[in-house]
Amino acid sequence: STTWHPPPEVTRIMVNHRVEKAKRECVVWAIALLSSGTVVSADSFGRVQFWDWQQGTLAESHTVSSSAALSLAVSEKEDSIVVGTSTGATYQLQLLPVKLGGLEKRWVRTKPFQYHSHDVRAVAHSPSALISGGTTLVIRPLMEKVQKKGYDAVLRKFTFPHRRLVSCARKARLLLFQFSQHLELWRLGSTEETGKDGEVLPLCRMPEHLVQLKSKGPEHIYCSCVSPCGTWLGYSTASRFHLYRVRCDGDGVSLRKVPKVPKLLPPAYQLQFSADSDSLFVASARGSVHVLQLLEPGGCKLLHIACGCSEAVYLLAPSADGHWLAAVSGDWAIHVYNLKCFKHHCVVPTYNCAVSALAIHPSTNNLVIAYSDQQLVEFSIPEKQYTGWSRALQSRGLHRAWLERDSPITHITFNPKNPAHILLHDTYLLCVLDKSLPLPDDSTLLMNQSTLKQLPETARKRQLHAFKICKKFQPLLFMDLLDENCLVVVERPIMDFKTQLPMPVQQKKFGT
């Protein structure tokens, strides 16, 4: 750890002074302080420099890249540094002995990695991996720190955040898309035809872009939600929470801001409307859940503040009957509240992994929880215990191919017409989990849909198992069930936004 010297003296380090002749100005983008009293700086000239903290003198300078070095992270042992640059490359610097077995050590640029196309804005250094973030997030295991080849030794790449960016008004058939600084509300198109598997049906009504709502100021939108009936819309930025009333009259759509929204302590991490669109749950960063009652024609009042979570609440799941509310806090504890008498009901047994999605079954009030390590559990809220199916699943264990997926389940929903169905999705697959079918073991093919489709009806029965997986839509941003036989799926092709990005660095190339 670093301690500051008692007299608050200021040492000014002129990073620029050695390159005074250069016309460009040098910007220091990142600094780190080592326990030895060395300041490490990363600057726009692509240099990583080591300075004596007290003297302000330059100890070492490494030009790691011809473009700017933007981010910096030091390992806990302070023997390795990862640097992110504006060309998308990351570099590792290691403190190595000058001679083999010698005591004198120097910083040496060891490994370059190129996993990003654009700025690497943030880097982190875990004991066994380098983590870099730009347009995508990449976890690069350090092979010398990984004991054996296996699941942990694999490079991981994440393009989308592991949270919901789309919300769906089931009844009104609207979709709300959350962008960094605006929201878009769309009405889904429809068809009157039916067809066979894989067929594209002609549309009788085109999808309609109803409204675009720009957030004021420079702040990014944290979370947003549209009510199931489609008449309420809320979003929150880092400092403010906004609620709107949506009115569809004929073809036109009007938005009216709800005045006098109760003062909440922002930011809200998650917004969730109740199934009957009568109330709104706001998960706060302070660990409480605010229950707002929505009033006609366009007002709201604070009904209750549910406390109990020690850290920020980041996921909410209300039950369809309005009886229960499950809230996940940053310490991964899941609290269940009784909304009828505004009481804390119970805490789901803690598991040592983050909760990535959860939902309450509309008819059984069973809470289905997906963890970031791909485990699934089902917890009966009325009985305050895991269900028999959940225990069976735990003792049997999930299929290896399921457990080794990269991206966590981000949304869970149910089929109201078939209580045995649980619908889940991550970035690469959507899955109908049919509890009435046997669980697959490792020897069977997990993703067997294409195989099943080739089999005659009679032969399928032997091959069926609980996980019905469809990988047709990738990358999958959102999936919800509108009604019994209508599923809405939102795909976000990576190319769509990659092509919109500017060139990472303007470079002159010969011959171009």
Place this chain on the structure above:
Amino acid sequence: LTCPVVCNFETHEYIAVHDDKVLRIWKNEDINLDKAFKATLSADVYRIHSLPNGGPVVLFKGGGVRTLDVLLEAPQQEIENVISDEVIRYIPVLILLSAFTAFCSFWMFFCHILSKFFSTKTHCERGFFFLSGSNDSVYQVLIPLQQDTEEEEAEKEEEILSRSLLLNLSVSGSVLKGTSLVVLDKDHVAVLGSLAAPGKEPRECLTIWNTKFQTLQTSKELPLGTTGQLWCYEEKFFLTHGKVLTVIMYKCETSSLAAAVGKLKDSQTPGKNLFYNYSEKILAVLKPVPCVSELHSICLFQDASTYVLESELRQLMAKAPTPDLQATIGCVVTALTDRCKTNPKYYPKNFLLQIVETRDLSYSLCPDLMAVALEKKDVQLLQICLQRFPDIPEEITYACLEAFLSISEAHLQSEDVNLDSVICYIDVEFDNKEVKTEIVENGFNAEMDQDMCDTKIPKKTQSRSDGESCPVGPQKAALLNAVLHSAYTETFLLPHLKNLPAQQAILFLRYLYYLYVKCSEKVNTTLPGIRSPTINQIMDWMCLLLDAHFTVIVMLPEAKELLASLHKFVRAQVRFYSELNKIEGSLQELQRLNHLRDSQTYSIEVLEII
């Protein structure tokens, strides 16, 4: 190498001897033995022993003993011949008996020789020897083993060691002629030897004796004979029994009189027996030595009525799997197959299927099973055997192949063959053709290469042999896949494969060609489905078949067409892949240019989830 390699725990070096006299020493990081340290000795080495808290000791064939340090100082030093007429038959075993006293650690040398051949210098303070002397008794010889001065040592070499009788190896009149002896702890010794009773055949057996109370604790007969050697490591005996390396676990408890006279049960009876078959290619094959009570039921299997037998079998199958039961089931299967052989009408198909499916049997555990199944043409059982047995001899594999190829498709229709391996790729004539939506990702078009082909091939045969339709039915294909999946050694399989009739060879080749084409349709060149053959298995069998039938295939006119199209296909594949490499480069460039995806941004599609 002429003796086992040992590790010097002090220096973490390894010591080996080759050509009896050449000593090699190397460390972990050394890769090449030829470059390791080398010392040539003056006498033949019998064994090297590594002592956990001392340097290694080298025992020479003449009986002389030197520590490695002494030997390395002067490798060519003269080694005395202590024993002249006797050959060392028993390997001296060194066991650390740390539990004996708190202060001393002892090294025990066991040897058949009663003479004074030890001139060893060890780091132990005191020690003693057990000697299985005149074959029917065990003696204890105490010798001091201090770190002596030179003079004292010289004296000691002259000293005749006193011995005391420790144990008489006699069991109710019969005498145990011990061949090997292992000390288990301070009160127990294990002796491997033959028990000779007057007027009876000598029987080999393993015995455990309590030296304190002079009692035989337990014995185990080894009717198949041993090599007379017994090793002991980590509470397990290792001995050869017949053609099998047998591992017997044991447990010695502190000896008490009650235990010695047998009042305490289960104190040190040999535990589980594990049998490792080392005569076959594959290790960890279990061999049966059933318990006596179960032997009774095995007799039953040979002549009881079907009903009694079935209920008996059900009981047996219901038991929890243990290695013993495993062996018993092997015996049961053998008994059943014996019965099948004597009574041609008798064939408990369902039971055999159930046993093979639920138990991890091996070929060597029930060697006649597959032969009987072949005779009965039970393809279902044969398929499961091929899938489950890891050690099928090539001869049987070949017999299965021939049987599968010769059985008519009509006959196979009625058989319940597991189609898992073919169902995903074979062209089954479905009513609904549109169901097959899989895109041919790597669609090679044979016509593309038409002009390059020198031989004229009638259009009709080409489309047939092109792999467009499978030359065999799905049942036969599934059976052949089971053959393709079984392990084999080329040299052993090839002579059998030569016997395959030409027509069957062509059919098989045609099927292999079909599989190869099917594989090549996929980008990853793997067939979908469970236990479907891999491209390497297909290619290996194809090469093997061509090797075996080259002369025949060249002569047959219909084979010529097949060969020509096969040749053409392979050549086209090679060309195709080289073209792919070029395309890959272009695609990478294109990818950088990032064309906007020309797809519908909104659509309503039908998605069927089964």
